[in-house]
Amino acid sequence: MRNMMQKSALVLALLAVVAVSALAAGSEDDFKAAYAAAEAANKEAGKLRNQWTTTAATLAAAKKSADAGEFDKATAAAKEAEALAKASIFQATSEKTRWKDLEIR
Amino acid sequence: MKLRSAIYLASAALAFAALTLASTLPSGASDKVDPVADAKAFQKFFTDKFPKVKFEDFVNGPYSMNEDLYRQWQEKEQFPPYEFSLEMGKEMFSKPFKSGKSYEDCFPNKGIGIRQNYPYFDEKEGKVITLELALNRCREANGEPPFSYVKDEMAALTAYMAFTSRGKPMDIKIPNDPRALAAYENGKEYFYTRRGQFNFSCATCHVQSPGERIRAEILAPALGIVNAMPIYRSEWSGMGTTSRRFTTCNSQIRGVPMNPQDDEYRNVEYYLSYVSNGLPISGPGARP
Amino acid sequence: MTIIHDGFSATRRVILKGAGAVALVGLGNIPFSLAPAFAAANDKYPEAAFKAKSEADAIKALYGKTAEPSDKVKMDAPEIAENGAVVPISVTTTLADVTSNSFLVSENPVALVASYKIPAGTLPNVANRIKMARTSNVIVVVEAGGKLYSANKEVKVTVGGCGG
Amino acid sequence: MASSIRVRATASGETTEVQALIQHPMDSGFIKDAKGEIIPAHFIQQLTFEYDGKNVFTADWGGGVSKDPYVKFAFKGGKKGDELKVSWVDNKGATDTTTAKIQ
Numbered sequence: 001m002r003n004m005m006q007k008s009a010l011v012l013a014l015l016a017v018v019a020v021s022a023l024a025a026g027s028e029d030d031f032k033a034a035y036a037a038a039e040a041a042n043k044e045a046g047k048l049r050n051q052w053t054t055t056a057a058t059l060a061a062a063k064k065s066a067d068a069g070e071f072d073k074a075t076a077a078a079k080e081a082e083a084l085a086k087a088s089i090f091q092a093t094s095e096k097t098r099w100k101d102l103e104i105r
Numbered sequence: 106m107k108l109r110s111a112i113y114l115a116s117a118a119l120a121f122a123a124l125t126l127a128s129t130l131p132s133g134a135s136d137k138v139d140p141v142a143d144a145k146a147f148q149k150f151f152t153d154k155f156p157k158v159k160f161e162d163f164v165n166g167p168y169s170m171n172e173d174l175y176r177q178w179q180e181k182e183q184f185p186p187y188e189f190s191l192e193m194g195k196e197m198f199s200k201p202f203k204s205g206k207s208y209e210d211c212f213p214n215k216g217i218g219i220r221q222n223y224p225y226f227d228e229k230e231g232k233v234i235t236l237e238l239a240l241n242r243c244r245e246a247n248g249e250p251p252f253s254y255v256k257d258e259m260a261a262l263t264a265y266m267a268f269t270s271r272g273k274p275m276d277i278k279i280p281n282d283p284r285a286l287a288a289y290e291n292g293k294e295y296f297y298t299r300r301g302q303f304n305f306s307c308a309t310c311h312v313q314s315p316g317e318r319i320r321a322e323i324l325a326p327a328l329g330i331v332n333a334m335p336i337y338r339s340e341w342s343g344m345g346t347t348s349r350r351f352t353t354c355n356s357q358i359r360g361v362p363m364n365p366q367d368d369e370y371r372n373v374e375y376y377l378s379y380v381s382n383g384l385p386i387s388g389p390g391a392r393p
Numbered sequence: 394m395t396i397i398h399d400g401f402s403a404t405r406r407v408i409l410k411g412a413g414a415v416a417l418v419g420l421g422n423i424p425f426s427l428a429p430a431f432a433a434a435n436d437k438y439p440e441a442a443f444k445a446k447s448e449a450d451a452i453k454a455l456y457g458k459t460a461e462p463s464d465k466v467k468m469d470a471p472e473i474a475e476n477g478a479v480v481p482i483s484v485t486t487t488l489a490d491v492t493s494n495s496f497l498v499s500e501n502p503v504a505l506v507a508s509y510k511i512p513a514g515t516l517p518n519v520a521n522r523i524k525m526a527r528t529s530n531v532i533v534v535v536e537a538g539g540k541l542y543s544a545n546k547e548v549k550v551t552v553g554g555c556g557g
Numbered sequence: 558m559a560s561s562i563r564v565r566a567t568a569s570g571e572t573t574e575v576q577a578l579i580q581h582p583m584d585s586g587f588i589k590d591a592k593g594e595i596i597p598a599h600f601i602q603q604l605t606f607e608y609d610g611k612n613v614f615t616a617d618w619g620g621g622v623s624k625d626p627y628v629k630f631a632f633k634g635g636k637k638g639d640e641l642k643v644s645w646v647d648n649k650g651a652t653d654t655t656t657a658k659i660q
Contacts, residue, residue, distance in 0.1 A: 049369065051361035052302045084302065091299060099297040102308050104150045105143070167475075177471050180481040180520070184578040184627050188563060196559070318551075323475075339476035342624050393475035438602045443619040479623045498621060502587045506621035509630070515613050516572065520629040524585065524621050 031071045034078035035062055041085035050092035055084040138290045140279050140379055147380040151328040155316070164332040164387040166325035170316035174323060178391065187264055187337040187389040190344045194265030197258065202247040208262065211243035220263075220270035221386050224375045225278065226285040233288050233371040236263055237346055254365035255352065260335040260344035260389075267334065267388030275332055275386060277379040288368075292376030295369045296327075301360030307373070310354075322393060331377050333390030340393065347374055442505050448497040448532055451505040452541070455495060460534045460541035463488070468533045468544045474525060477550040483520035484544070488537035491517035495536075500529030525550045564657035566641050573635030573659055575606060575614070577643060578627050585620030600648055601626065607642040608635055635659050 038059060045051045062077035151163060155170070162169040168178040198216065201207045209215040223236035240262050241251035252258045279285050299306045310319060311327035318324070322340075334347045345353075348365035351373065355362035363369050442454035452460055467485045474480040484494055494517065495508040506523045517535065525531075525548060532545040561580040566573055579601065586598025604616040604626075613632040635641070637659055644654040 046361075049363065050300050053356055053359045053361055054302045056361065088302075091304065095298045095300070099294055099299070099306065102297045102306060102312075103293070104312065105146050173472050174475050177475050177481055180483075181479070181522075183629070184563070184565065184576050186479070186578075186625055188578055189580050189625065192559065322551075339479040342478060438617055443602075443617075483629070501621050502585070503619055503621060505619055507619065508617040509628075510612075510615040510617070511630075512612055512614070514634065515630060515632040518631065520627075521616075522623040522627045524583075524623050526587075 028066070028071055031062070031066050031075045031078060034075045034082065035059070035066070038062070038078045038082035038085060041082050041089065045085050045088040045092065048089060048092035050088050052084055052088045055081050055088060058084060138286050140286070140289055143293070144380045144382055148328060148383075150312070151315075151326055155326070161385055163326055164329035164381075164384050164390075166330060166333060166390065166392055167316075167323035169326070171323055174393070181391050185337070185389075185391050186339075187335075187344060187391060190261045190335075190337065191264045191268055191389055193258075194261035194263070194268075197262060198265050202244070202249050204247040206247055208240065208243055211239065211246070216266055217269045218273060220266045220388070221273045221276045222278075224371060224378060226280055226282065226288060226375070228280055228282050228285070231282075231284045232368070233292075233375045235347070235366065235371055235374055236266060237348055238366050238371070254346060255349035256341075256343060256345050259348075260346050263335045263346055264344065264389035267386055270386040271388075272385045274383050275378055275381050277375065277382055279379065288372045289376055289379060291369070292372030292374070295373040296376055301355065301358035303358040305358040307354065325392075327377065327380075329381050329384040329387075331374060332381055332384050333387045333392075335388060336390040336392045338392045344389070439508060442508070443503060445504060446502070448499050448504040448530075451497055451503075452495070452534060455505065455508060456534075456536060456541055458541055460532075460543035462544065463535075463542035464544075466533060466535050466542050466544035468531065468546050469520075470531055470546050470548050473549040473551065477525040477527070479522050480525050480531075480548060480550075481520065481522050482531060482533075482548075483518070484533045484535065485518040486535050486537070486542075488517065488535055488542060490538040491535055492539075493536040494519050495534045496521065496523060497532040497534065498523065498525050498529050499532065501526050560655045561653045562643050562645070562655040564641065564643055564655065566635070566657055566659040568635045568637050568639075568659050572631045572633055573608075573641075574629070574631045575641065576627070576629045577604070577606075578625060579604070579645060579653075580625055581645075581647065583618075583620065583622055583624045583626055587620070598648060601645045602648050604628070604643070604645040606630075607644075608632065608639070613641075 038055075042051060042055050042059065045055070058077055058081035062074045062081060065071075065074035065077060148160075152158075152160060155163075158169050165175075165178070168175045198208050213219055220236060223239070224233045226232070227234045237254055237259055240259065241254070244251055252262075279289055296307045299309065307327065310324050311330060315324045315326035331347060334350065335344055336350070337344050341349075346365075348370065351370050352362035352365060439455050442451050445451035445454050449459070452458075465486055465488050468482065469485070470482045471480065482496060484496075486494075491511050493508060493510050496506045497504045498506055501524070507521055509519050511517055511519075517537070523531075528547065528549045530545050531548050532543055534541055534543045536542075563578045565576045581601050582599055583601065584596045584599040586595065588596050590596050598620055600620045600622065601618050604618065605612060606614040614630050616628055618626065639659045640656050641659060642654065642656050644652060646652045
């Protein structure tokens with residue numbers, strides 16, 4: 001498939017982003033910022049009626065790590081949750097027109 | 106945790122990539138809403154895809170798709186597991202509320218043999234009214250607290266009402282009201298819209314892959330799927346309503362479900378029921 | 394005597410069965426009219442058999458002997474169970490003088506699922522619905538004329554339903 | 558309260574076919590609930606069918622029988638209108654009995 005390269009490139013790029021952010025030294029402030037951003041994105045997904053259960057689960061995991069004082073882990077999870085929420089927003093937005101391609105007619 | 110995150114992320118990224126690429130495809134959609142043509146095309150799609158399945162058999166879900174399953178189902182139907190729920194519904198239905206009235210007073214023909222007309226579009230309210238919603242409204246109008254939409258009493262009541270309509274063809278009408286057409290179209294959109302982290306729409310499973318296995322389950326065709334509601338699912342070890350089916354489908358694809366009887370669910374039930382017009386009511390049903 | 398598991402009832406049962414076997418040898422055939430009395434003496438719930446983990450132990454606890462495969466025992470079971478929580482299984486047999494039928498699932502935490510006592514005048518065919526934890530051999534044992542006959546079949550379970 | 562036992566007994570020719578469905582959780586004692594706690598064993602141990610004062614069938618059950626258990630058998634004899642008595646007892650000592658007319 002011609003889009004194979006493009007697809008895997010995207011996966012790699014996204015994974016790299018997370019790897020880098022996970023390496024960065026985490027503080028409580030970093031976590032709070034990342035968590036707030038993730039929550040905001042998830043809220044937006046909610047407005048579009050398209051939240052993912054995994055976003056909520058990852059947010060909960062982030063909070064749990066933060067409560068245990070593991071801010072590195074918590075920040076990484078919050079960023080992951082934000083990525084998930086953003087993907088769900090993207091999905092909802094693009095499906096606004098794209099659903100028609102699947103329709104039986 | 107590390108591995109799990111990587112998997113989540115990879116799947117999110119994949120969904121992303123797939124979406125980005127696919128969204129550049131030309132859209133063949135026309136904008137006119139034509140329910141009559143929709144229903145015709147919808148039914149033709151399934152009868153063409155499964156030429157061996159008799160039209161009225163589509164209401165039997167996965168059992169219509171697989172012989173070994175069909176036999177197990179017939180064995181179960183000798184003394185079906187929904188029997189207790191059905192009896193409970195029958196008893197409840199004519200029992201008076203504190204107000205002195207009963208469910209019978211809330212429905213045309215005392216509620217007997219009318220299930221095939223639900224959901225309907227209420228032109229006064231401008232919204233779709235499902236059977237489950239009508240039942241809870243009946244309770245509230247008589248000073249009774251509403252039931253949970255997903256199982257137990259609600260399943261028992263709808264099981265009884267479906268039973269009294271068994272064999273009657275689904276008969277959903279779309280009045281000449283732009284709001285009714287909009288509700289129908291919105292239901293259709295919900296049905297075909299991919300959601301959840303798995304990036305699945307209702308159609309992904311129930312239009313593109315009925316008869317195939319997803320994990321361990323054999324998927325039911327969308328055609329006639331609502332005609333069998335409510336259902337006793339062995340997986341649930343109990344009864345579930347249309348609301349339960351919608352919400353669990355959504356969570357299975359890792360989407361956060363709406364609340365039962367939210368507009369989207371009412372509309373998708375309206376759409377699905379309309380395109381199943383002509384197929385007999387077979388509820389209550391039994392499912393794996 | 395065979396290995397006896399915990400519980401007084403099991404001990405009593407095994408001994409009774411032994412007596413039955415002796416009578417069989419001595420008289421050639423148990424007189425018809427005695428059969429209900431024999432069944433009645435056995436109406437205690439076989440506690441120990443329902444605690445045995447393996448099908449072999451369960452059969453021993455229940456009958457005090459082992460079963461031989463027989464093509465006269467026919468089991469009807471699905472190839473793939475639609476759900477392990479509800480697996481319809483039935484047995485029919487052409488064997489004469491059937492006194493009991495038992496259903497066992499090797500991979501269940503407790504192998505013995507159900508045991509049916511068949512008094513004289515009741516047909517030896519039984520259908521029921523059972524739970525299966527996972528893909529497993531299902532064994533049906535038929536006790537006829539004091540001997541044990543069995544049939545088995547593998548039933549695939551994709552959705553486990555032990556207790557569902 | 559309605560009986561937990563549903564019976565269909567049909568006489569045809571020389572035999573009567575009996576089907577019974579019973580409302581019972583049949584908890585095996587090996588399953589955990591949503592909170593991860595073991596659901597204690599709770600299942601019917603013995604189910605008996607009596608016709609004309611005589612036992613015609615006894616089921617000894619463990620926790621491996623499906624929820625809302627079902628059984629089918631047939632016995633020789635039995636006439637339309639005659640009664641069949643069905644009783645069960647579970648591992649907690651609960652019981653139920655019903656009488657069904659042969660159809």
